[in-house]
Amino acid sequence: MLNSSESMQATATGGLAHKLDISRRSFVKLAAATAAATAASAAFVPQALAEDHNSGSLPEAGVQRIRTMCRGCGKMECGVWVTVENGRAVKIEGDESSFASSGNSCSKSQASLQACYHPDRLAYPLKRTNPKGDDDPGWVRISWDEALKTAGEKFLEIEAQRGPNSMFSMCGTSRIYCMSSALAAQAILNTANTHQAYQICKGPRHVATGMVSARAYSWMATVDRPKVYVQWGGASELSNYDDSCRTTVDAATKADHHILVDPRMTNMGKEADIWNPLRPGTDGAIGLGWLNVIINNDLYNDLWVKRWTNAPFLVCYDIEPSGWKQGGMGGSEEIKTRLLKESDVTEGGSPKKFIVFDQLGNKFTYFDAETGYWEGETPWEITGKEAAQENLIPGMTQGFVPDMSPFNPEIDPQIWGEVEVTLKDGRTSTCPTVWQVFNDYLADFTPEKVEEITSVPAADIIEAATTYATPIDPTTGYGNGGIQYMLAVEHACNSVQNSRICDLIVGITNNFDTPGGNRGATSATFGEEFAMMGSGLGMGAPELWDSVLGVEDIPLLKHHKIWADSTAVWDACNNEGSPYPLYGGYCQSGDVMNMSNALWGWEGLKKLDFLLDIDLWHTPTSQLADILVPARHWLEVDCPRRSQGSGGMEGSHCKCVEPYAESWFDVDIIIQLCKAMNKPWSADPENPWPDSIYELDAAAAPMGLTWEEWKKEFQEKGFRDCKKEYPEDWGTYRRYETGHCAGGRGVFVPGLQTPTRKQEIWSTWIESYHPDGAHTLPMYNEPPESPISQPELAKEYPLIMTTGRRIPVYFHSEHRQLPWCREQWPVPRVEINPADAEELGVDQGDWVWIESPRGKIRQVVDLYHGIRPGTINCEHQWWLPEFNGATKGFDLVSINCLVNKDLRDPLCGSSYARAYQVKVYKATPENSPFGNPIPCDVDGTPMISTPDDPRLKAWLPGGQGTEAHRGY
Structure with a gap:
């Protein structure tokens, strides 16, 4: 048996980046002229007992080579070439135009050939004839018409008899097209209840950053090759996780320093310069230890802290929380905060003008969260220069880095200490700054104290934090790179707080939306997902979220509006300890094993009146389905795709082979289910139930192309570099300066995506839903079943x-x-x-x-x-x-x-x-x-x-x- 310490070998290539100062206009021209990436690769052909009879040399006649994207794993879509001989896929190899994966093609990609032609793949729709829980479900082959008619009738029956929120959908890890269930199935079933792997995989990081900075800015631009690579709780060198294996290896090996934060030595971690082998679940303590070192040694960016966080805002404990209605997905929510506002000191004052004390002018001033400007401030000119990242993949666009704008008029917001204010009712209150309140808490997390919690030597904590936060090249104007904090931070009952802590480290060290920093999901023509929701379905009534399963224990579920709590879903299926039961389910790539207790989930699925499952295989989940229908493999579908993370690449799945047996494309399955239930997918009354080609054409339409035209272009030219294609958006860093971060395309408001438009150290969203203050600051929570807590x-x-x-x-x-x-x-x-x-x-x-x-x-x-x-x-x-x-x-x-x-x-x-x-x-x-x-x-x-x-x-x-x- 192989020992886990064995490490993958990789050879890194790259070139030096040019360093020059240019204007924004000349940068845009330069970006438009930059060629696409051309990293070379070689295919790996596995030789093993299970030898595929299709390997070997291929005749020239009847051979096609099709450019597409691999989905052998779940997160980063590596560009690949698929060789098709006489209609059968026989070879998969890396695509040299796929700069975000450096032309890599891993073992799972190769094994996709065996998955596509596996004898146990689901071939036909099936109906259960034996009781749930029997070893043999008694599957009987049925037609698609019968499968959809049966499912549609059962779902309508349950809704009519049991009402809203009586059913749920299940959705697994990201496969783009199959994730259409996440939103569409909720609308079809008239429910807010969805069991999503997203709740335990990336979702906590995304909702955390969405509340305190910008959604999904946990994603790091690893492809930019940071000067210090921090690998925190993950091993993407083994299996693509937002970045390809090769990208991670190259980033780590070419970085000046590689820091590993993990209780185990990862394969690539053995090459790290610094290792913080923490006790599992204590990531937050390590992060606070880093912050303690960074702040006490003045390694933070003072301008970022004063201008782009709410550190200088004042906390008034003598007022009741108040605020305003904040618009959001599916309605508005009440912001209630103790942060001092103009409305607290002046009758008729604005609740969105936050009071700070200007040390330079020795007076109070304000920041206006409505406009995104400080008092007296007007829109500023964007100046900057080209990024200066060394070792970028040849041909990859550097990107434009705006300068950090100064205060104008010049002020110096106080961040330390407290000030005395007079409230509108005449009372006097002493108000500390947010920064002071946080640092009072942080004082308990000295390296020595963190060593007691985590078992990591204090000296190693100090070395890691100092190495990360000390700029290697200050002339760039930005930091050493972000933190690639991954799945491990999400699984010990402290996931949101862990993510907030990492997000704050990134921000105050000048690595937020910078080259090699944390900058969120790639912005491109294609959306993050495909056909998530038909235009005729709508989002469902907002009040469905008032009773979403789990909201009693986890109030912020009503704010997130993404998932029901997984344990609460299984409680409802079992009709134990739940405010109401569940009767029906729709599963599209979902999995009973991925979170909560798998045995409890299994018992719950057995009790459902009806379950429809869409899959490629007979799985533990499908063993409890009433109707089971076959989906297509990634080699059999067309689908648009951009990098899920910060890889900055845009391309497509392109159908390589004809679909197996009677398998259907997931998008067509859900559209036809809508038809069976007489619920229009499309708002077009002439075409209420289109097919996937309709949706594909709609995806390509913003390019001025049909889907077939886009595919032809993609086959000829390869992957798009989004920094080159969208220079004003993805090609520009520090988008909080330009207005693209807070508002997105077409709405230009300076700042971040929070209610205060700042990186929030004091979280107004969390405070509004947890007014007791227990979670308002980035804090450490000990895992509930640990040697310390129990x-x-x-x-x-x-x-x-x-x-x-x-x-x-x-x-x-x-x-x-x-x-x-x-x-x-x-x-x-x-x-x-x-x-x-x-x-x-x-x-x-x-x-x-x-x-x-x-x-x-x-x-x-x-x-x-x-x-x-x-x-x-x-x-x-x-x-x-x-x-x-x-x-x-x-x-x-x-x-x-x-x-x-x-x-x-x-x-x-x-x-x-x-x-x-x-x-x-x-x-x-x-x-x-x-x-x-x-x-x-x-x-x-x-x-x-x-x-x-x-x-x-x-x-x-x-x-x-x-x-x-x-x-x-």
């Missing part, structure tokens, strides 16, 4: 469990049935430090039980010195597609079965997926079902656990598969 529990369950790491051949729950992938990684592994293993009496390759107070599962020991002692690292969302039992084995091997469902982040509801206590002991014949430490199916057949298992051959294209016994 020492007695830790005596019985002495090890801290972390999970969620990236695996080179898998992505979350995907690819366990692909031979090339499974033979490389046949079993779920638990990384254990050798010192802990010796104490436990287990060795490399042993099956062990991993147990929490909620249950136990089995995984295989992988000894690894790179995991901190006292911590184990388990693999998540494992299931066994070779099994015939109802659960497909997830209950035997998935760590998600051990989650405490009732412990969640109070500000967004993200699940407590890691950083809780477990115990580990050896699995033996005596303590294992069927007398076999290896997990077994319901008939005693063990799972695939070795790369030479003959069942892998059955999964080859043309093989018999493992679903042949179903007989449909």
Whole structure:
């Protein structure tokens, strides 16, 4: 078995960037003339037991080479060439025009050939005939007409009998087209309840930044190659996560410094210059420790703090929170804050003019959140220069960096201390600044104190923070780069606060919307998703969110208006501890295993009156469906796409092969379901139920092209560099200066996307929904089941469990049935430090039980010195597609079965997926079902656990598969 410490090898290429000062106008001309990226690549062809008979040299006749985007993993769409011979895809290799992935094509991309032609792919619509929970659902093949008619009638029946919010949708990780369910299904089902993987994957970071700076500015422009690369809680070098594997490796190897913040040594982390191996779940404490060092050593940008944060705003504890109605998605919400406003000191004053004290003029002044300007300020001229990033991929546009505008008229807002003010009722109040209030809290997070919390030596905390915050090249006018904080910060009941802390570090060190900094989702012609909502559906009544599941415990769900809480959804399915039950569900790429407690979710799905599932495979979730219909693979669809993160690239999926059997494109499925329910998808009365071609043409229309014309251009010219194509928007940094950040295209208001138009250290959104002040500042919350918070529990369950790491051949729950992938990684592994293993009496390759107070599962020991002692690292969302039992084995091997469902982040509801206590002991014949430490199916057949298992051959294209016994 491979040891996890083995690292991928990569060769980095790049060139020096030119450094010159230019005007904005000449920059735009220069950007328009910049050529597209031309990074070279080579395809990797796997050789393994499960050898595909389609490999080898290809004849020239009947061969096509089609440019498209890979979806072998979930987040960053790498550009690829697909070779098609006589209508069959036979080869996938990197596309040299895809600068955001450097022409890379990883193992999952190669294995997509096996996924597309897998014998166990769903081929036809199916109907259940046996009770839910039976090992054999009794699938019967039906027509698409029957499937859609049955589903439509059941959904209409439930809505008529049970009313609004009586059903829910399920949506998984980002596949663009299949995520149309996230909004459209809510409208179709007349519900606000949706179970989205987004709640535990990126969503917490996005709602956090959306409340305190700008939505999704957790995304970092790694492709810009920062001077200091901070890898925080992730391993995107193994599996694309917003950036391609190759992009991450190149950014890290070319950076002057590489800092790793993670309880385990990641593959690429072994090359890091500094490692902060924190106790799992203590990311917030490390971040506050960094802030303590940065602020106390004057390493922050004073102009940013005074001009673009609410640090100088005054906190008045002697007034009741007040404010105004703030418009938002689907209605308006009340802002109520104790930050001092003109309306608090003057009758008839504006609630949007925030009072500050000008030290230079020795007087009070204000910032107007309505206009985005300080008192007396008028629009300023944008000056700046070209970015100066070294080692950019050749041909990639640098981008224009506006200068940070000064105060004009000149003022010096006070940020330290307090001032005395007279309120409009004549009372006198002493008001500290936001900066002072935060630093009073921060004083407890000295490096030494943070060492006690996290186990990271104080000297290493100081070194990491100082290295990150000290500009390597001050002449650029911006910092060393952002922080690539990833999934790990979202899973220990403190996800929003962790994200706020990282966001604040980025901001005050001059790395917000700068080259190599955190700058949000790529702005392009194409939207972030495709066909998310038909024009005829509408958003549904805003009052649906008043009773969205989970809002009693997590009030901000009403503000976010994105998801219902996952645990609350399962409670409602089980009709236990819920304000109302759920009766029907619509699943499109969703997964019962991804958050909350998977076993509780499974029990809930069994109780539904009706579940429609759209998928490529028989999965644990689909085992409980009433109607199961087949979706298409990414090689079989057209779809627009831009970089999901800050990669700055625009391209498309282009259909490479004809769809398998009777599979349909997800967009067509949901449109035809609308038709079956007589709910117009389109607002066009002449064409209420169009097809996906209609939506594709609509996506390309802003370019002045049809979809076919755009595809032709894309095939010929390759990927677009959005900095070149959209120089006034994505091609310009510091968009808070230009008005593009707060308002977007066509609405130019200086500032950020918050109610105050500042980066909010004191969050007005959080204060409005949590007026007790418990979460207003960026704060550290100890994980609720840790050796600190529950020492007695830790005596019985002495090890801290972390999970969620990236695996080179898998992505979350995907690819366990692909031979090339499974033979490389046949079993779920638990990384254990050798010192802990010796104490436990287990060795490399042993099956062990991993147990929490909620249950136990089995995984295989992988000894690894790179995991901190006292911590184990388990693999998540494992299931066994070779099994015939109802659960497909997830209950035997998935760590998600051990989650405490009732412990969640109070500000967004993200699940407590890691950083809780477990115990580990050896699995033996005596303590294992069927007398076999290896997990077994319901008939005693063990799972695939070795790369030479003959069942892998059955999964080859043309093989018999493992679903042949179903007989449909």
